[in-house]
Amino acid sequence: MNSTVDLSFRYLQSDYARALRAHFASRMRLPLDIVVTIVLAVAGIYFWSSPGDHWLGVVCAAVSAALTLVLVAAFLVIPPLVFRSNPKFRDDYSLTFSQEGIHFRTAHIDSKLQWSLYSRTVVDAYSYVLYYGSRDFTVIPKRVFQSAEQQQAFEQLLTQHVPETVRRVK
Numbered sequence: 185m186n187s188t189v190d191l192s193f194r195y196l197q198s199d200y201a202r203a204l205r206a207h208f209a210s211r212m213r214l215p216l217d218i219v220v221t222i223v224l225a226v227a228g229i230y231f232w233s234s235p236g237d238h239w240l241g242v243v244c245a246a247v248s249a250a251l252t253l254v255l256v257a258a259f260l261v262i263p264p265l266v267f268r269s270n271p272k273f274r275d276d277y278s279l280t281f282s283q284e285g286i287h288f289r290t291a292h293i294d295s296k297l298q299w300s301l302y303s304r305t306v307v308d309a310y311s312y313v314l315y316y317g318s319r320d321f322t323v324i325p326k327r328v329f330q331s332a333e334q335q336q337a338f339e340q341l342l343t344q345h346v347p348e349t350v351r352r353v354k
Contacts, residue, residue: 189281189338193328195273199311201263203323206308208258210350217255224248279324281341299345307351312338314346 228245231237267273275290286297302322306313312324329335342349 187283187337187341189334189341190279191281191324191328191338192276192278193325194276195267195323195325197264197267197273199325199327200267200273200323202308202310203313203321203325204263204266205259206306206311206313207319207321210306210313212258214255217251221248221251221255224251281338283341283344299341302346304348304350305342305346307349312342314342 224244225248228241228243228248230241231244232241234241272290272292275292278289280287285299286301288295288297301316302314303317304315306315310326312326314322314324316322324338326335329338
């Protein structure tokens with residue numbers, strides 16, 4: 185199998201938005217967050233009508249509303265805003281992945297990276313999110329692979345060189 189994978193692409197807003205959502209989902213405990221938000225809303229409604237515990241109802245409802253806003257912002261508002269505000273996403277990308285490392289080229293960057301830069305990968309239905317640091321990542325959209333064989337060669341390189349891979353089914 186060819187151990188060099190050449191990819192050329194331009195990011196779409198949906199590429200980055202999906203990857204950022206996958207990032208947030210990998211960092212948050214989304215089912216627990218949703219359950220806590222609902223329980224707080226129900227408790228808020230219950231205690232709101234109780235004269236002695238009205239203040240507790242207000243607090244529960246306010247915390248539930250704040251959690252809802254955080255979740256909506258993280259998954260719906262922030263991803264497209266980040267994409268539109270960053271000019272690097274308007275560049276054409278050319279990446280070459282090989283056993284030796286990654287050659288990363290755009291109009292503004294020509295860099296050779298070592299695989300050791302990346303510490304983990306989150307894989308979902310649409311992309312590979314390669315992490316360097318705890319919050320910084322490179323997105324490789326699955327749509328940019330020219331064949332299943334090319335994608336398989338890329339996955340083999342990831343398996344060999346990136347210590348941790350988390351697969352998210354969506």
